[in-house]
Amino acid sequence: xxxxxxxxxxxxxxxxxxxxxxxxxxxxxxxxxxxxxxxxxxxxxxxxxxxxxxxxxxxxxxxxxxxxxxxxxxxxxxxxxxxxxxxxxxxxxxxxxxxxxxxxxxxxxxxxxxxxxxxxxxxxxxxxxxxxxxxxxxxxxxxxxxxxxxxxxxxxxxxxxxxxxxxxxxxxxxxxxxxxxxxxxxxxxxxxxxxxxxxxxxxxxxxxxxxxxxxxxxxxxxxxxxxxxxxxxxxxxxxxxxxxxxxxxxxxxxxxxxxxxxxxxxxxxxxxxxxxxxxxxxxxx
Amino acid sequence: xxxxxxxxxxxxxxxxxxxxxxxxxxxxxxxxxxxxxxxxxxxxxxxxxxxxxxxxxxxxxxxxxxxxxxxxxxxxxxxxxxxxxxxxxxxxxxxxxxxxxxxxxxxxxxxxxxxxxxxxxxxxxxxxxxxxxxxxxxxxxxxxxxxxxxxxxxxxxxxxxxxxxxxxxxxxxxxxxxxxxxxxxxxxxxxxxxxxxxxxxxxxxxxxxxxxxxxxxxxxxxxxxxxxxxxxxxxxxxxxxxxxxxxxxxxxxxxxxxxxxxxxxxxxxxxxxxxxxxxxxxxxxxxxxxxxxxxxxxxxxxxxxxxxxxxxxxxxxxxxxxxxxxxxxxxxxxxxxxxxxxxxxxxxxxxxxxxxxxxxxxxxxxxxxxxxxxxxxxxxxxxxxxxxxxxxxxxxxxxxxxxxxxxxxxxxxxxxxxxxxxxxxxxxxxxxxxxxxxxxxxxxxxxxxxxxxxxxxxxxxxxxxxxxxxxxxxxxxxxxxxxxxxxxxxxxxxxxxxxxxxxxxxxxxxxxxxxxxxxxxxxx
Numbered sequence: 001x002x003x004x005x006x007x008x009x010x011x012x013x014x015x016x017x018x019x020x021x022x023x024x025x026x027x028x029x030x031x032x033x034x035x036x037x038x039x040x041x042x043x044x045x046x047x048x049x050x051x052x053x054x055x056x057x058x059x060x061x062x063x064x065x066x067x068x069x070x071x072x073x074x075x076x077x078x079x080x081x082x083x084x085x086x087x088x089x090x091x092x093x094x095x096x097x098x099x100x101x102x103x104x105x106x107x108x109x110x111x112x113x114x115x116x117x118x119x120x121x122x123x124x125x126x127x128x129x130x131x132x133x134x135x136x137x138x139x140x141x142x143x144x145x146x147x148x149x150x151x152x153x154x155x156x157x158x159x160x161x162x163x164x165x166x167x168x169x170x171x172x173x174x175x176x177x178x179x180x181x182x183x184x185x186x187x188x189x190x191x192x193x194x195x196x197x198x199x200x201x202x203x204x205x206x207x208x209x210x211x212x213x214x215x216x217x218x219x220x221x222x223x224x225x226x227x228x229x230x231x232x233x234x235x236x237x238x239x240x241x242x243x244x245x246x247x248x249x250x251x252x253x254x255x256x257x258x259x260x261x262x263x264x265x266x267x268x269x270x271x272x273x274x275x276x277x278x279x280x281x282x283x284x285x
Numbered sequence: 286x287x288x289x290x291x292x293x294x295x296x297x298x299x300x301x302x303x304x305x306x307x308x309x310x311x312x313x314x315x316x317x318x319x320x321x322x323x324x325x326x327x328x329x330x331x332x333x334x335x336x337x338x339x340x341x342x343x344x345x346x347x348x349x350x351x352x353x354x355x356x357x358x359x360x361x362x363x364x365x366x367x368x369x370x371x372x373x374x375x376x377x378x379x380x381x382x383x384x385x386x387x388x389x390x391x392x393x394x395x396x397x398x399x400x401x402x403x404x405x406x407x408x409x410x411x412x413x414x415x416x417x418x419x420x421x422x423x424x425x426x427x428x429x430x431x432x433x434x435x436x437x438x439x440x441x442x443x444x445x446x447x448x449x450x451x452x453x454x455x456x457x458x459x460x461x462x463x464x465x466x467x468x469x470x471x472x473x474x475x476x477x478x479x480x481x482x483x484x485x486x487x488x489x490x491x492x493x494x495x496x497x498x499x500x501x502x503x504x505x506x507x508x509x510x511x512x513x514x515x516x517x518x519x520x521x522x523x524x525x526x527x528x529x530x531x532x533x534x535x536x537x538x539x540x541x542x543x544x545x546x547x548x549x550x551x552x553x554x555x556x557x558x559x560x561x562x563x564x565x566x567x568x569x570x571x572x573x574x575x576x577x578x579x580x581x582x583x584x585x586x587x588x589x590x591x592x593x594x595x596x597x598x599x600x601x602x603x604x605x606x607x608x609x610x611x612x613x614x615x616x617x618x619x620x621x622x623x624x625x626x627x628x629x630x631x632x633x634x635x636x637x638x639x640x641x642x643x644x645x646x647x648x649x650x651x652x653x654x655x656x657x658x659x660x661x662x663x664x665x666x667x668x669x670x671x672x673x674x675x676x677x678x679x680x681x682x683x684x685x686x687x688x689x690x691x692x693x694x695x696x697x698x699x700x701x702x703x704x705x706x707x708x709x710x711x712x713x714x715x716x717x718x719x720x721x722x723x724x725x726x727x728x729x730x731x732x733x734x735x736x737x738x739x740x741x742x743x744x745x746x747x748x749x750x751x752x753x754x755x756x757x758x759x760x761x762x763x764x765x766x767x768x769x770x771x772x773x774x775x776x777x778x779x780x781x782x783x784x785x786x787x788x789x790x791x792x793x794x795x796x797x798x799x800x801x802x803x804x805x806x807x808x809x
Contacts, residue, residue: 052670056591072591072666141685227656231666231681245536245659 014203017278024274027210030267038084047075049082049234057250068252070242076252080260082234087264090150090220095212097155099205102162107193109163110170121167128160136219140228147230150223154216162208169201203279207272214268221261236261309790315807316504317789320516320525322532324484324509329468330450331399332407336531339447340799341488341507345386346473348446349377349396352710352796358441362391362451362474363429372436372751373419379427384495385453386472386479393423398454400431403462410709414443436749438756439711446475447797476500476803485509501791501806520547526789526807529798530781535594535660541784550783550793551596556607557707557781558600559593559660560719561668561774562693564700566734569638569648576771578632579701580622582675583668589777592663596782600775603720603767604712607778610757611712616764618775629675646676650700653692656683661703664776668701694728702732705779710796712760713748720744720767735772 018024037044046064053073060068060076067076109120139153173179174197182192223229224237231238236257243253321337330342349363363377383391405415417440419432433440443449451474456467471479476498477490488507492500508525510516513534519525521544541547561583569575585599598606602616614620633639638646652668654661662683669679682699684692693702706729708715718729721744722736743763750756783798788808795801 050666050670050673052587052591052667054587054590072663072670074666144684227683231662231683 014278018274021274021277023270024277027267027270027272027274030263031271034084034088034264034267037081038088041081041085045075045078045081047078049074049078051075057246057253059250060252067256068250070239070250070253071246076239076256079234079239080236080256083236083239083257083260084264086147086229086233086235087217087220087261089147090154091213091217091264091268093151094154094158094216094220095209097151098158098212098216099162099209101156101159102208103166103198103205105159106163106166106168107170107198110167111174111189111193111197113171113174117167117171120163124160124163124167127157130157132157133219133222136223137226137228140223145223145228145230147233150220150230154219158212158215158219162205162212165204165208166201169204170197173197173200203275207275207279210268210272210275214265214272217261217268218265309808311499311501311791311804311806312809313499313501313806314503315809316506317502317526317802317805317807318506318508318524320519320528320532321488321507321509322513322516323511325488327468328471328479328482328488329452329462329465330446331403331452332463332468334409334447339797340529341490342450342471342473343446343475343797343799344477344490344505344802345471345475345479346446346450346452347475348449348451349444350441351445351800352442354794354796356796361446362396363444366441368751372438372749373433375431375433375440376424377429377431379429380497381427383474383497385455385474386493387453387456389453389455391451391453391474392426393429394426395454396429396451397421397423398458399452400449403452403457404449407462408448410714411443411448413714414440414448436751438748438751439713440751442710442714446800477502477505480504496803498803500803502802505802517541520784520786523786527783527785527792527798530783533782533784535596535782538594538596538782538784546787548785548787548789548792550785550798552780555708555710555781555796556605557705557715557779558605558607559588559597559664559776559779560704560706561776562699562702562704562733563772563774564697564702564733565772566697567700569636570650570700572636573770574632574636575638575648576774577622578629578636578675579672579677580618580771580774581625581632582629582677583671583774583776584624585618585776586624587671588664588667592660592667593777593779594660596780597777598780600777603764603773603775604716604760605708605775605778607708608712608760610753611760611764613757613761613764615761616768618768621768626674633675633677640676644676645678648676649678649680651680651682652701652703653682653684653689653699654703655686655689657686661705664703668703690728694730694732695726697725697732697734703776713744717744717748719773720763733772735770737766737770740766 051074055069056071056073058065058069060066062068065075065077067080069075105120105124109117136153136157143149179192179196182196221237224235225240227241229235229238239257240254246253319340321340323337325337325341326333326335327338328342330338330346347362349361350358351361353359362380362383364380365378367376379393385391400415400421404411414437417433417435417437419434422430424430453472456472457465469482476493476496478493480489480491482488486509490505492503510519516528516532517534517537520528542549563570563576563579565571589595589597589599601618602612604611606612633646638648640646652665654665656662665681669681672679692698706715706719719731720735720740721731722741723731725732740763743759747756747759747763750759783793785792790806790808791804794804
């Protein structure tokens with residue numbers, strides 16, 4: 001495990017290596033595009049995405065509807081543009097939740113070791129073996145799929161990966177000289193964990209965060225596809241769900257939101273790859 | 286000149302063609318296959334209103350009357366009936382020389398026994414009619430008299446095989462009818478006899494040679510196909526001859542219509558409607574002007590075209606237009622509530638729910654609906670959009686059917702909700718419960734909190750009077766009040782769709798696609 005790419009010292013070095021990673025740059029480009037779309041949706045969308053009209057199932061290229069309309073005459077292009085917001089918000093917030101939980105649990109387990117580690121590791125494994133999608137489906141079906149709930153469910157089901165990596169790093173670093181020095185100075189444990197060790201394990205965490213965002217976007221879309229999203233939001237998954245009955249009549253209802261999901265997930269995955277290349281130079285070659 | 290000649294030739298050819306297609310002689314023999322979505326729960330039609338049970342058992346048993354495709358009563362086990370002037374005594378003359386499938390003779394005692402001991406106690410719909418009964422008495426082996434405590438207008442409707450099938454006393458006497466082994470091997474007086482039931486696969490019936498009408502099919506087979514898309518495919522490839530409305534996915538209807546080997550019957554004659562319930566207990570929906578504004582803001586035509594795929598008619602009033610005699614121009618939504626954003630806005634302003642700085646009114650309505658029903662999902666999105674145009678915010682709350690029933694009927698925890706109801710053949714059977722005062726808590730009765738003593742009185746009268754002109758007047762009167770108060774906004778009258786292969790002839794002589802298989806034959 002390539003441990004520390006120290007923060008200050010390696011900053012520009014990290015960025016140099018990231019720029020050399022082609023997938024990374026492509027991913028970053030897609031992510032920036034997604035973020036820009038989400039921010040600019042109200043300005044660039046030709047229509048209100050909820051607005052129905054009597055122009056039903058218009059094919060792409062119809063006047064005023066570059067990507068066509070759905071069964072209620074809603075504009076697909078506007079839906080795809082606005083849908084980026086739900087995807088990005090759910091993806092980033094759920095990943096943040098997962099990373100927060102994972103870091104805290106992994107750090108505590110790795111730092112203290114012993115029975116604390118044994119206990120937390122079992123809990124981590126338990127969460128890892130639960131089929132994530134099925135559980136998310138169940139929870140959302142029972143308690144509803146509002147934005148907050150989606151973020152919480154996806155976040156809570158996604159933390160184990162971060163926890164395992166952080167735990168490994170902490171196990172390796174807790175015996176390091178500077179940690180011993182901090183102990184001798186009488187620093188409190190929380191201070192040692194968060195201020196002394198954590199900055200040294202951030203690089204792999206950033207990589208996992210990027211992958212977690214991709215996973216969360218995909219999970220949100222899948223739940224929407226099964227009709228379990230929040231219909232008060234515009235979401236790519238729900239657009240796909242609605243498109244199911246019209247596969248034979250209106251391919252554009254499924255293709256464009258599907259393409260958007262693919263690009264968003266691809267973007268964050270590539271970004272994760274690039275970050276990984278930059279963080280672990282020894283894996284190159 | 287040439288054109289005229291051509292026209293003449295064409296006319297002759299067309300006449301010849303239609304002449305050839307004119308009623309052909311029914312042919313005997315063969316088997317017809319009908320698709321079902323699931324196994325019947327039992328084959329005793331006297332203890333359940335289950336759809337699949339009715340589909341199979343309607344051909345095994347008989348009622349006293351049946352209802353034809355025009356909605357008129359026809360003789361079944363009863364060949365004639367008279368009603369006393371006070372509407373309290375119904376005398377039925379029974380068909381002679383009818384035999385049960387086991388060879389024993391049928392008689393008036395079977396009718397009395399079935400009503401008193403089986404359907405009157407266990408049948409969901411007949412039970413409500415039976416509550417008005419004073420007695421059922423046998424005057425002679427071929428005469429039965431029903432005496433009522435108070436007049437009950439829809440009585441005859443509830444004497445068809447679906448609501449009041451007649452069962453054999455000699456087979457059920459002394460048993461619990463819900464547990465009788467006969468329920469799996471039924472014996473009736475209908476056009477087909479029971480032959481076998483392979484659960485999860487098929488139920489097979491065979492011709493009853495002793496039936497009073499000619500029966501053409503050798504066998505009538507019900508195939509159980511749970512997957513809706515597969516049912517339609519089976520019809521398209523000819524493995525199945527008929528799919529009834531209940532089992533036909535509406536999204537496929539357009540495709541079936543274009544298939545020359547398939548015939549479609551639109552407009553099932555048993556009216557049913559889609560409703561928007563408005564919770565009148567909650568401000569500002571307690572204000573009639575706000576409810577009237579909703580009626581003008583919601584685009585019923587758009588819901589019919591986009592959500593119902595045109596398999597419905599935009600609603601015209603509180604009882605729809607399915608019962609022409611119960612429709613009154615004074616309660617006509619088209620006149621009272623034409624689509625108008627301006628008038629809806631004006632009404633909302635009058636009601637004091639004024640637009641804020643952002644153009645939105647301080648009204649947030651939770652719209653509750655069953656998430657599994659595609660037409661309602663689409664209708665909800667349309668209503669949200671319609672109401673936003675007048676500054677009202679709608680929060681969509683799709684949910685599982687069981688949760689929906691609890692939220693709407695048990696707890697009345699909603700502002701507006703989408704519901705569908707069948708009339709059961711008479712407004713008094715299906716629709717009164719929606720408008721009559723009732724405490725919250727019972728599924729599928731008034732959940733809006735609307736209570737109006739005058740409405741209750743008129744509905745009660747409309748159920749008791751048998752004369753249709755008098756009923757017409759009562760429905761006009763109550764319809765006027767309900768249309769003005771809009772405790773529920775009727776959105777559409779549904780149009781049922783049945784589909785059958787064109788080789789299946791003589792279908793749909795009854796109001797119900799499940800009825801009258803004695804008249805069906807196969808064109809070879």
